[in-house]
Amino acid sequence: MDVYLPIANLSVNGLVIVLLGGITGLLSGLFGVGGGFLTTPLLIFYGVPPTVAAASAASQVTGASVSGAIYQHKRNGIDFQIGTVMVVGGVIGTGIGALLFRLLTSIGQIDVAISVLYVVVLGSVGVIMAREAIPELFGGRLARLGKVPSKRRHHPLVASLPLRWRFYRSGLYISPLAPLLLGMAVGILTMLMGIGGGFLLVPAMLYVLGMSANVVVGTSLFQILFTTIATTMMHALTTNAVDIVLAGLLLFGSVSGAQIGSRFASDVRPELLRFILAMLVLLIAVRMAVGLTFRPEEIFTVVPL
Amino acid sequence: MRRLLVRIAVLGAVLACSTAARDPILVPEISQHEVVVRTGFTGADLLLYGAVLQPDGTRAAQGANYDIIVVLKGPSQAISLREKKRRLGMWINADNASYRSAPSFYALASSRPLDDVTDAKTRAIYELGLDWLQLSPIGSIEQSEQDHFAAGLVKKRVAGGLYRQDETGVTISQGVLYQARIPLPSNVITGRYRAETFAVRDGRVVASATSEVTVAKRGFERAIEVWSHEDALLYGIAAVLLSVGMGWVAGRLFALA
Secondary structure, three states, X not given: OEEEEOOOOEXXXXXXXXXXXHHHHHHHHHHOOOOHHHHHHHHHHHOOOHHHHHHHHHHHHHHHHHHHHHHXXXXXXXXXXXXXXXXXXXXXXXXXXXXXXXXXXXXXXXXXXXXXXXXXXXXXXXXXXXXXXXXXXXXXXXXXXXXXXXXXXXXXXXXXXXXXXXXXXXXXXXXXXXXXXXHHHHHHXXXXXXXXXXXXHHHHHHHHHXXXXXXXXXXXXXXXXXXXXXXXXXXXXXXXXXXXXXXXXHHHHHHHHHHHXXXXXXXXXXXXXXXXXXXXXXXXXXXXXXXXXXXXXXXXXXXXX | OHHHHHHHHHHHHHHHHHHHOOOOEEXXXXXXXXXXXXXXXXXXXXXXXXXXXOOOOOOOOOOOOOEEEEEEEOOEEEEEEEEEEEEOOEEEEEEEEEEEEEEOOEEEEEOOOHHHHOOHHHHHHHOOOHHHOOOOEEOOOOHHHHHHHHHHHHHHHHHOOOEXXXXXXXXXXXXXXXXXXXXXXXXXXXXXXXXXXXXXXXXEEEEEEEEEEEEEEOHHHHHHHHHHHHOHHHHHHHHHHHHHHHHHHHHHHHHHO
């Protein structure tokens, strides 16, 4: 089934795109992440221009997080107070991201910057996740290798920030600057990489901010939902790169995949899930690193003036 | 006054010569003059065909056939070409060159290899062949650099199907009818394309004719493209509503099931 993408200006196999959306949706249902970190690079490998890929993947993440956010809201799993602070940070972040996007495009390094970001962000997150997941997974046999979990609530840097607010639902008394900055960082990455940032947010909220575990997933979904909406709007207004046909195809696959994934999620051991996710994240990072360090097939790139 | 007279005399002599060796008759046609880009567009095959006759309307004698070269050119674009180089162990964009008018599409088909048909000078004049594209570089650039970048552009676009040169692509039947098939890939840009046909004999272009093909988006595809630029705010809102709506509907449907 060939479909012509009016913004990307090329024709793609619609089924492949729906399937791609389905796989990332399945992951998002299984792991509670948006799956943008998988969609954007795969679209780029498929031949979609990087800007269009990042812009359209953002709206796919929106769709994949909607039902999760509604579900978390019903079970009272969202801290709206800290969530709103993070969304404000996220919106500021997408603005900064848009400026960076323009700057990097004008000096001709946007594609290199996206690849480097993927390697650095996914590489470090993947390593951290794998280090935690491997002892968990092989806990019985490797018990002596596992570290004693630290009792620390939040990172000392967070405690040193001025101006403290009480966030009752998260059980925190910290400066709102910490979640604001976290939201901002994720917003910038969302704009540049087309990721929702769930796999970054959840550990950061747990280990850096020290939020209570029962609101972490809901609040991160809330933040992702609104930050990706802001990203879609920002791309529509600045880069004109949102391909609504591409987004629709991705969404069709991913919203269905997300529902199926969430059915399976409860049947699989969570530490196994985390291990698989870590490996996936590392795989993408390695693939991107290979693309950067080996002589690429395409030495030349053409950009319109 | 005398110089003017000389000029007129020379002009008269040239005219007399050219009517003596009168131009052959070239009647070109294209299978479709409009290519419409719609939902299922995967590219198109254009058939460029026609007839070539002796000036007196007879077919060329055996062994004295005309050679035919057809060229389809897309709209020119101003482009910047970047070259990746290895810096600090990474391949990053290092050098670049800018061109005022690089054809977005260029396909040439000829009845025999170009080297056998014409000389370099003729090919340079008529832009015949991928080695002879006139790219008009912006700013000063050394000839060797210029050649390097031009070769890079051609290689990249050949790989992407946007440039091609098929030196056996024209078939001529009975010395009169010729035809060439030129495929347009799905990633061609919209605009006016020029189809040029050349009849060549003894290394010289003895007749040429041009016609046009329009590549245009229509209907839904056109509407989306215009909308995304002219009312970006509303377009963005629509994209957001689509994603939120689809996510919500899927949640409801699966909850029922």
